[in-house]
Amino acid sequence: MTTAEKAKIHQNQYQKRCELLRQEFASRPVVKEIWEEEVEPTLLKLFMIHWCALSAGLTEPIPVYLKRAGDGCQDLGLQEMADFFYEHEGEEDGHENWAIEDVENLVAVWNKEExxxxxxxxxxxxxxMSPAVKRYHQLHEQVIEGDSPWAELAIDVEIELISTTYGPTLIKKWVASMGQHSLPNISFLHKHVVADVEHTETNFEIVDKLVSEHPDYTDILVETAANALNSYADFLEDAMTYAKEVYARMSNVTV
Structure with missing residues (x-):
């Protein structure tokens, strides 16, 4: 791919319109709190435990959604999109097990220390299955069961982009607070950062090809992207809210 071709996939109407949506996600208070502010170590541990637990609920049905999106695209004659979803289905299979294992490991360490x-x-x-996790799954269902199953691509693009954009900073914050030895206990986060770096450029290429061939799809893709980003910010809020509830109870007991 030439430099001009690489630049093009970042400059289509989908990317231009989603840039504002991504900025709005970055401005959400919970995002700024986690990524820009100093998080007290005990609260950070609790956030990671709850984030991993909710991530297990968030990711478990993803392969099924991708398969159904592929089937829907195939029915519409969008074979290339169908093949993309079918391939991605296999790549996402079993990821919830990483999150489950992290919860078990993080809780084991927590119980020794606390x-x-x-x-x-x-x-x-x-x-x-927190309220935000349920809403996230409702979004998938609405997209897949609607007239535009190809819009599942926008959810895929934006959530994996969050991994590559925000994941490394959260890993650094965790290691700085907990030590390098604790890195294996956040394997769900770490593995997604590594895997999604490879996925992001492919995702952008697929989006660019889709909107080039079907510019009328852009509005629905952007709308779905906005819903995905809002859903994930709500998901972060659930994890932090649950963490703070435990943190507050601990403070009351300590007092």
Whole structure:
């Protein structure tokens, strides 16, 4: 791919219109709190535990959504899009297990360090379907069951872009606070950052080809992207809210 071709995939109408949406996501208070402010180590641990638990609920059905989106695109004669979703389906399979393992490991460490305020990994995972997680799944269902299953691409693009844009900073913050030895306990985050770097350029190429061939798809793609970004910001708020609830109870007990 030439330099001009690479530049083009970042300058189509989808990318230009989504840039503002991504800026709005970055301005959400919970995003600024986690990525721009100093998070007290105990609260950071609790956030990561709850984020991983909710991530298990967020990611579990993704392969099924991708398969259904592929089927929908195939029915519409969009074979290239269908093939993209089918391939991505295999790549996403089993990712919830990374999050589950992280919850178990993080809670085990927490219970050793905070024996007076133990957490239950099974209970956390039993409550992995927070309100924001449920809304995120509703978004997938609306897109896949609607007239534009190809718009599932916008959800894929924006959520994986969050991994590559914000993931490295969160990993650095975690390691700076908890130490390098703790990195294996956040494998879900770490592995997604690595995997999604490779996916992002491919995703952008697919988007560019789709909007070049079907410019009338752009509005729906952008609308879906906005909903995906808002859903993920709400998801972060759920994780931080749950973390702060535990943190507040700990403070009351300490007092």
């Amino acid at each position: 024996s007076n305020f133990p957490l239950d990994a099974k209970e956390l995972l039993a409550n992995k």
